[in-house]
Amino acid sequence: xxxxxxxxxxxxxxxxxxxxxxxxxxxxxxxxxxxxxxxxxxxxxxxxxxxxxxxxxxxxxxxxxxxxxxxxxxxxxx
Amino acid sequence: xxxxxxxxxxxxxxxxxxxxxxxxxxxxxxxxxxxxxxxxxxxxxxxxxxxxxxxxxxxxxxxxxxxxxxxxxxxxxxxxxxxxxxxxxxxxxxxxxxxxxxxxxxxxxxxxxxxxxxxxxxxxxxxxxxxxxxxxxxxxxxxxxxxxxxxxxxxxxxxxxxxxxxxxxxxxxxxxxxxxxxxxxxxxxxxxxxxxxxxxxxxxxxxxxxxxxxxxxxxxxxxxxxxxxxxxxxxxxxxxxxxxxxxxxxxxxxxxxxxxxxxxxxxxxxxxxxxxxxxxxxxxxxxxxxxxxxxxxxxxxxxxxxxxxxxxxxxxxxxxxxxxxxxxxxxxxxxxxxxxxxxxxxxxxxxxxxxxxxxxxxxxxxxxxxxxxxxxxxxxxxxxxxxxxxxxxxxxxxxxxxxxxxxxxxxxxxxxxxxxxxxx
Numbered sequence: 033x034x035x036x037x038x039x040x041x042x043x044x045x046x047x048x049x050x051x052x053x054x055x056x057x058x059x060x061x062x063x064x065x066x067x068x069x070x071x072x073x074x075x076x077x078x079x080x081x082x083x084x085x086x087x088x089x090x091x092x093x094x095x096x097x098x099x100x101x102x103x104x105x106x107x108x109x110x
Numbered sequence: 111x112x113x114x115x116x117x118x119x120x121x122x123x124x125x126x127x128x129x130x131x132x133x134x135x136x137x138x139x140x141x142x143x144x145x146x147x148x149x150x151x152x153x154x155x156x157x158x159x160x161x162x163x164x165x166x167x168x169x170x171x172x173x174x175x176x177x178x179x180x181x182x183x184x185x186x187x188x189x190x191x192x193x194x195x196x197x198x199x200x201x202x203x204x205x206x207x208x209x210x211x212x213x214x215x216x217x218x219x220x221x222x223x224x225x226x227x228x229x230x231x232x233x234x235x236x237x238x239x240x241x242x243x244x245x246x247x248x249x250x251x252x253x254x255x256x257x258x259x260x261x262x263x264x265x266x267x268x269x270x271x272x273x274x275x276x277x278x279x280x281x282x283x284x285x286x287x288x289x290x291x292x293x294x295x296x297x298x299x300x301x302x303x304x305x306x307x308x309x310x311x312x313x314x315x316x317x318x319x320x321x322x323x324x325x326x327x328x329x330x331x332x333x334x335x336x337x338x339x340x341x342x343x344x345x346x347x348x349x350x351x352x353x354x355x356x357x358x359x360x361x362x363x364x365x366x367x368x369x370x371x372x373x374x375x376x377x378x379x380x381x382x383x384x385x386x387x388x389x390x391x392x393x394x395x396x397x398x399x400x401x402x403x404x405x406x407x408x409x410x411x412x413x414x415x416x417x418x419x420x421x422x423x424x425x426x427x428x429x430x431x432x433x434x435x436x437x438x439x440x441x442x443x444x445x446x447x448x449x450x451x452x453x454x455x456x457x458x459x460x461x462x463x464x465x466x467x468x469x470x471x472x473x474x475x476x477x478x479x480x481x482x483x484x485x486x487x488x489x490x491x492x493x494x495x496x497x498x499x500x501x502x503x504x505x506x507x508x509x510x511x512x513x514x515x516x517x518x519x520x521x522x523x524x525x526x527x528x529x530x531x532x533x534x
Contacts, residue, residue: 064470068262
């Protein structure tokens with residue numbers, strides 16, 4: 033499974049956002065994730081990829097595509 | 111920053127409420143008349159307060175509070191650890207422990223204060239706290255203050271909770287935090303399952319039973335009775351300002367925990383104690399519940415059934431859970447407040463929840479009828495509800511403003527660590 037698909041699957045199974053998630057979906061505005069919703073995504077990413085995400089990194093993340101870029105770039109996830 | 115600029119930066123944009131010509135927040139209500147609040151000379155039906163059993167207006171409770179004032183004065187004007195610990199407060203703690211079936215209890219000036227103060231006293235940075243996504247803002251604030259790992263789980267989703275629990279190896283202590291009744295939708299936590307899971311993963315459950323105490327269970331003892339949980343080894347908090355009809359909060363559980371909090375919890379020992387009159391009122395309320403819950407509880411449930419029936423007949427979008435709370439789906443913030451305005455125009459007070467206290471687009475109008483009204487009052491309410499405009503023909507709302515600028519209103523205060531479900 034490609035990292036893009038993996039991240040979308042993680043968001044689907046760990047938040048109340050289930051349908052219509054694309055790389056362009058904005059986590060806060062489109063998927064309506066609040067701070068605990070974002071935290072659920074961060075925790076699931078950490079558990080899946082065995083990494084420790086800095087919250088400051090995630091503060092700059094807006095879209096699902098940004099999550100992919102962050103994990104692929106700084107955390108070398110594939 | 112100059113002071114003027116600083117204060118200007120705090121200004122709240124109330125234009126959305128001004129556009130609606132209706133502000134449901136901070137209504138300066140007058141005294142009760144026949145159990146109903148007054149506003150500008152008009153009498154309203156109160157479906158906004160959390161007085162489930164009508165005990166706030168029970169003359170016996172008033173008498174008990176009057177006696178408390180006669181004996182102790184208006185306040186002990188001291189912190190509990192110093193001179194604020196009135197004899198009647200000690201008695202209330204004993205009775206609350208007995209009522210909930212727990213080893214010991216501690217009374218706080220409010221449950222919000224209890225929840226915010228609790229976690230910093232019991233948890234350490236090397237711990238992990240699992241918390242229901244919809245848990246109350248006070249729990250969220252308290253948890254955030256610890257600085258430990260926080261793992262929210264999907265609302266009442268036990269599979270998701272177990273997945274989180276399975277990934278807690280290496281932490282010093284695991285806590286699982288939830289509410290008993292989630293007050294914006296009336297859902298009830300599967301606490302029996304949570305307690306079992308906690309046992310399996312050596313975690314400590316923490317439940318806020320604010321909307322359950324005096325409401326749930328065969329004799330009104332709350333969530334532990336409702337779920338038939340014996341020998342609860344977790345931590346229990348609750349408000350004394352809802353079904354118990356008064357003010358204050360409590361933490362109960364293991365006697366070592368309660369003793370530790372008694373001597374080390376800043377939210378308790380640096381705050382003026384709950385006035386003794388309030389303790390007297392709650393003691394009286396507990397006695398009434400002990401002897402009369404069968405009758406009052408049945409009235410509460412029957413009134414709720416009639417309320418739901420009327421709302422369904424009037425074709426409101428009802429999203430209620432099993433607790434005696436009616437939750438109407440309001441959609442956007444402006445539609446939710448518009449819905450509250452429609453009820454208000456028919457002299458019915460309700461509680462609108464809009465973002466940030468609920469997720470965007472998921473506004474809720476909450477109605478709690480409880481056992482407050484007698485037959486005549488109930489008939490009057492049903493007549494008022496029959497004259498409500500059906501939701502689809504509600505007056506149009508101006509759309510040319512930014513709803514994100516709505517004040518937090520029925521939600522967590524600005525800057526709260528937790529956006530959703532901030533109101534009790």
